[in-house]
Amino acid sequence: MTTAVAAPFRFFSLRVVRTRRLGPSLVRITFAGPDLAHFHSQGRDQSLSLFLPHPGQHEPAVPIELGDGWWQGWRELPDDVRAVMRSYTLRSLRRDALGDTAEIDIDFVLHGVEPGAAVPAGPASRWASRAAAGDRVRLLGPAVADNRAIRFRPPEDTDLVLLWGDETALPAVSSILESLPAGTRARVWLEVHHAGTVQDLATAADAEITWLLRDERTVAEGPLALDALRAARLPAAQHPYVWIAGESGRVKQLRRHFVGERGIDRRRVTFVGYWRQGLSGGYSGSIGT
Template structure:
């Protein structure tokens, strides 16, 4: 199935080729398929919608030939048929053979799992794993998915766009944003200056990030980075660009810090809420967030 939707995006029929555990709470799933010849992206934080099979099914059910009405068509499918839709970012695109990687945080799965987005705050009762975490924890070669992704390399689902005069890139991300943040850092050229704070649940989730950039990365394990960010001494006059992504409430607080307390021009701050405490992705979509 290769039906088009709202350009520059389309559906891609893919299958799992392999998986690799990156840490206690993170797994990388590699996908391939003939459709990837038409997949194009220049963005390192490229947003994607991934459709997984409903419980008990082997292939995801998505609308066919509905153009811009695909979302309504998807919502109207029966509950026991409709594919599970979740938002992710592209970790890497390779050619020859055509493959993409998506990194999944295993919220609520296994002894090393991180807390589930939308669950109670730390210290509250544990929440069951969501459908995407369950799927990723047991994904195997041949498993089928559908991806809603870009057919045009420069598209509106790319958020990281530093101005040409940027002298310092500042990055914060929680575990849900680590795949995008590390992909961004790896893509930056020699001479680029980066200061990043990345939060992960366990020391085993810390990754080696290969980059030509002059990058200082603070991995914050099992806690939050706000105090470190507020206490950081940043060079003056460096024309900073800020990229912050993760839980939407914390993203807003950090945006206020950089704009209101550090005086960064709000036009040089990109902020993206990947999830919201207390809400599932379905509830977020219903709220239009």
């Protein structure tokens, strides 16, 4: 059973189809289900709310039968019953030739699942690291392609796209790059913790992509991203557009750089905090804590 929530969003009942490791801390999980016939998105940085079961549960507990009252009903469930909710970015949507069958991919960054991890994994990381074909989830996602959960919206006069993201923003950056028309000038910085996370990103744009490898010891305080951006020589542009997403403290720092030091109109800067250092839960891009 599916229940419309607040258009343009609705619930989708899905099952895991397969999983694939993309790097030391990144796993791609593919979901499918008949409900995806009603799933629509223009991609880019489309965000989704994913509901996961606790260990031992057959499916996540979300009272979708309450319609618009699902949120209050979900909040009132006991902690050990209420489905784990995290926000992620849609990586890709595929349909067959007739449009009858669809799959979606979501990339999860895993933290704390490795042996000897300083910080133990949260419930979403634990679930993603063990996910197997047939596992059930619920997803709150778009029934309308152009919806308010897409934040990447460069003005029509944009002549240079500037992107920065950490590992949690990698799915969004990848999808954004795939959406850019041929000839679009773009400069991209991606900050990751493992060299194994570095990958080839497909795009028709004139994109220069810089990977920044961060040492674990400097994750909280290191100025790696800011130093790299300050040192960068940007192409001349009359109407640049900036999109920044990842750890909220770093995002604010980089926004100040683009607006205060680069002089870019703040109205042309989109910034999204996917997570906060030292905390888990809430909106997480693909962090999966």
